[in-house]
Amino acid sequence: MTPCPVRPRLQIRRPHRRGFLTAAAGLLGVSALGGCDRFAASPTGQRALKAGENANLFVQRLLLTPASLAKEFPDSEISPWFKPNGTIEPPDRAYKALAAKGFEGFKLRVDGLVERPQDLSLSDLRALPARTQTTRHDCVEGWSAIGKWTGVPLSEVLQGAGLKPNARYIVFHCADTMEYAAGSDDEAAETEKTAAPGMESRPEGAENQASDSQSAAAEVPTDEGEEAQGTPVRYYESIDLTDAYHPQTILAYDLNGQALPVSNGAPLRLRVERQLGYKQAKYVMRIEVTEGLKGIGDGNGGYWEDRGYEWYAGI
Amino acid sequence: MLSGPDIVETVRRRWMFRHPLVIRLAHWINVVCLAILLMSGLQIFNAHPALYWGAASTFDKPFVAITDDQRDDGSPRGIVTIAGHTFDTTGVLGLSNLNGQPAGRAFPSWSTLPAHQDLATGRRWHFLFAWAFVINGLIYLLYGIGTGQLRRRLIPDGDQMRGFGSSIREHLTLHFPEGDEAKRYNVLQKLSYLVVVAVLLPLMLITGLSMSPGVNAVIPLPDLFGGRQSARTVHFIVTNLLVLFVIVHVLLVLLSGVANNMRSMITGWFVIERKKLPAGSGEIP
Numbered sequence: 001m002t003p004c005p006v007r008p009r010l011q012i013r014r015p016h017r018r019g020f021l022t023a024a025a026g027l028l029g030v031s032a033l034g035g036c037d038r039f040a041a042s043p044t045g046q047r048a049l050k051a052g053e054n055a056n057l058f059v060q061r062l063l064l065t066p067a068s069l070a071k072e073f074p075d076s077e078i079s080p081w082f083k084p085n086g087t088i089e090p091p092d093r094a095y096k097a098l099a100a101k102g103f104e105g106f107k108l109r110v111d112g113l114v115e116r117p118q119d120l121s122l123s124d125l126r127a128l129p130a131r132t133q134t135t136r137h138d139c140v141e142g143w144s145a146i147g148k149w150t151g152v153p154l155s156e157v158l159q160g161a162g163l164k165p166n167a168r169y170i171v172f173h174c175a176d177t178m179e180y181a182a183g184s185d186d187e188a189a190e191t192e193k194t195a196a197p198g199m200e201s202r203p204e205g206a207e208n209q210a211s212d213s214q215s216a217a218a219e220v221p222t223d224e225g226e227e228a229q230g231t232p233v234r235y236y237e238s239i240d241l242t243d244a245y246h247p248q249t250i251l252a253y254d255l256n257g258q259a260l261p262v263s264n265g266a267p268l269r270l271r272v273e274r275q276l277g278y279k280q281a282k283y284v285m286r287i288e289v290t291e292g293l294k295g296i297g298d299g300n301g302g303y304w305e306d307r308g309y310e311w312y313a314g315i
Numbered sequence: 316m317l318s319g320p321d322i323v324e325t326v327r328r329r330w331m332f333r334h335p336l337v338i339r340l341a342h343w344i345n346v347v348c349l350a351i352l353l354m355s356g357l358q359i360f361n362a363h364p365a366l367y368w369g370a371a372s373t374f375d376k377p378f379v380a381i382t383d384d385q386r387d388d389g390s391p392r393g394i395v396t397i398a399g400h401t402f403d404t405t406g407v408l409g410l411s412n413l414n415g416q417p418a419g420r421a422f423p424s425w426s427t428l429p430a431h432q433d434l435a436t437g438r439r440w441h442f443l444f445a446w447a448f449v450i451n452g453l454i455y456l457l458y459g460i461g462t463g464q465l466r467r468r469l470i471p472d473g474d475q476m477r478g479f480g481s482s483i484r485e486h487l488t489l490h491f492p493e494g495d496e497a498k499r500y501n502v503l504q505k506l507s508y509l510v511v512v513a514v515l516l517p518l519m520l521i522t523g524l525s526m527s528p529g530v531n532a533v534i535p536l537p538d539l540f541g542g543r544q545s546a547r548t549v550h551f552i553v554t555n556l557l558v559l560f561v562i563v564h565v566l567l568v569l570l571s572g573v574a575n576n577m578r579s580m581i582t583g584w585f586v587i588e589r590k591k592l593p594a595g596s597g598e599i600p
Contacts, residue, residue: 036351037429040436049436052443060529068532079371136370136543138528140434141363143372144543274532308435314529315442 057312061242064314070248070273073134078256079145082137084263087235090176090283098175103267108157108251112171112289115162122253122267128152128160131250139277140309147264149271151252155245157287163241167289170244171296172270174235175283178303182230237281238293238301238311239272248273251284276313278304331498333585338464341455342580348448349557351440352519354428356554357421358437364421366551370542378548381421383410391417449520456512468500469509475502491571497587511560515553522550 039045090096098106103122110118134148154170243249249272253260260266265282272279279302293299298306305311334342365377380396381404393409395402406412411423413431424430428440459465475482482502485491492501500508525536525546540546568576579585 036440040429040440049439049443052439052441052446055446056442060527063533064529070528070532071535071537073370077370081374083372083374136528138526138543139363140438142359142526142547143363143365143367143374144370146371274529276528304435308433308439310438312529315524315527 053310053312056310056315060312060314064274066242066246068274070135073136073146075134075148077146078134078148082145082147082255082264083139083143084261085139085277087176087178087282088263090262092175092177092232092234095175095283099262099266106267108268108284109286110157110161110289111286113164113167113291114158114289115164116160118157118161120157125152125157125251125253125268128156131247132254133248133250133271133273135248135271135273137277137280140304140313148254148256149250149252150254150257151250151268151271153247154249154251154270155247157251158244158289161289163289166291167241169238169240169290169293169301171238171288171290171293171301172236172281172284173286173288174237174281175285176235177232178235179233180230181233233297233303235281235283235303236297237270237279237303238290238296239270239275239279243272243274246272246274274314276315278302278309279313327589329587329589331585331587332583333579334583335462335464336583337454337458339580339583341451341458344447344451345455348444348451349561351428351444352448353554353558354426355437355440355444358427358429358432359434359441360551361421361427361432362434362437366548367544368541368548369544370537372544379551381409383419391419393419445520445523452516452520465512469505469512471502471505472499475505478502486567489570493588495587507560507563511557515557515560518553519550519557522546522553526550 040049098104106122107119108121108125110120129152130150131153132148132150134146137145137147158170239249249270251268252265252271253268255261255264260269265280265284268284269282270280270284290296293301293311297303300306301311302309364382365372365374365380367373367376368378377396378398381393382396383391383393386392391410392403392405393407393411395404395408404410407423409421410417410419412418413420413424418424420432427437429436456465459468479502485501486503491497521536522540524530524534525540526543531537531543537543537546540549575586
């Protein structure tokens with residue numbers, strides 16, 4: 001009988017226990033994720049984390065043609081309640097005045113890099129070609145609701161105004177005040193971080209909503225004293241021309257066959273169906289055509305984008 | 316001439332190169348990816364801690380919800396509701412301590428990335444490591460299929476399928492294969508790895524992409540699951556199955572020789588403990 005050979009050659013290659021322990025310790029270090037939060041806060045960390053977002057945008061631009069449509073649903077699937085989110089009642093006096101008169105005096109301003117700046121009333125907008133689409137609204141938080149939107153394709157409005165050759169982005173300026181720019185910056189930054197687009201418990205927006213009935217006479221709710229000082233920061237969003245000219249990108253004035261309720265963005269809200277809820281700007285008052293996003297808010301293209309959310313919200 | 320007991324002593328251990336470098340690297344990269352994906356995923360879940368079936372959310376009738384409310388005596392409690400049944404989960408789910416204070420949050424801060432409520436950063440972690448997970452997984456699959464490693468490792472051999480029952484018995488009694496049998500994965504091991512590699516992990520990717528309104532406009536993935544909210548629910552359920560798998564996997568690694576298993580996944584070298592034979596039985600396995 002031949003005994004199974006013990007392989008001395010292999011014995012020599014037996015790993016050192018020290019190397020093994022070092023590797024194990026390294027893995028333990030990775031699994032102790034305490035350092036992750038510190039990494040995320042560092043400039044390098046932020047750049048690294050943004051790499052995923054850039055890859056998402058790249059792939060979606062690769063996949064999505066201008067003709068790729070968001071799914072449209074039969075009316076039978078319309079949600080019984082279209083969850084209103086974010087601002088549900090703008091606290092601003094100018095908006096309240098418009099709402100009180102059924103938005104009779106509402107004019108959508110279209111300006112910036114356009115040949116013919118426009119001021120369009122609701123009846124002007126309703127006179128333009130309309131599109132109706134029953135689509136699914138996906139909130140960044142994770143929930144969905146299905147609604148039937150009727151409105152004017154954004155492309156119609158842009159054609160009426162005529163884009164200048166250097167036009168690249170469409171910026172939406174909204175009526176609803178989200179917060180006030182002055183005050184202790186650090187603290188503000190901290191509370192903003194805890195919020196999500198449309199979170200019911202948004203620190204400042206929520207207070208505005210809660211207090212608006214008592215402070216209707218004021219320009220902005222002033223019960224908070226300090227907080228009411230400073231420049232109001234109203235909601236803003238932006239899309240590029242690819243999305244602006246998409247057939248399902250409309251300025252909606254009806255929801256489920258009725259005039260858009262205040263809670264869902266009356267009198268006019270954007271629908272840009274291949275992106276998440278926070279892109280669907282409500283209470284749109286002004287459309288500004290720009291070459292870049294630098295001068296808009298902190299330069300990331302939207303209220304929530306300036307608070308860490310992706311500009312291209314396709315996932 | 317060697318005597319019987321001497322032979323047994325001499326050949327008791329044998330070194331076997333078990334895991335090629337690509338597989339070892341893919342394994343550990345996957346550990347990091349899945350840990351970060353899990354914790355950032357729980358952060359994202361906390362932004363809307365409820366699950367539904369269908370295309371849209373049925374807010375008043377969630378399939379699963381993790382919330383907090385008050386007991387009759389006014390004290391706060393965390394609750395999990397599953398298909399109408401309510402469970403008190405105070406301290407872990409629904410209500411847990413945040414900086415020493417009880418706070419209403421679905422998953423506790425020690426389980427989420429970032430620890431505090433921050434959906435935007437949670438999403439960034441999630442998407443970055445989703446990319447790492449996908450690229451790592453593709454390399455593993457290409458290598459595994461190209462070299463035949465995957466078939467050899469994960470597809471049970473005919474004789475193994477016939478021994479299915481005894482393999483279950485071995486696991487339950489914590490008797491692990493020795494000798495030549497230890498050179499290959501046992502049948503339960505192969506099948507569970509196969510389900511993870513071929514079903515659960517790809518499902519995570521597909522259900523994840525199903526939640527993207529952008530991807531939906533190109534490929535109607537949510538229809539595979541009965542709608543976007545169903546896809547989100549499946550994403551969550553499969554997460555639970557993967558966590559369950561990891562728990563069992565780690566447990567079995569610990570029970571079946573932690574040093575040997577860890578060494579083999581780090582350096583590639585695995586020790587086969589020979590079956591102990593009565594001296595002079597004449598055959599060395």
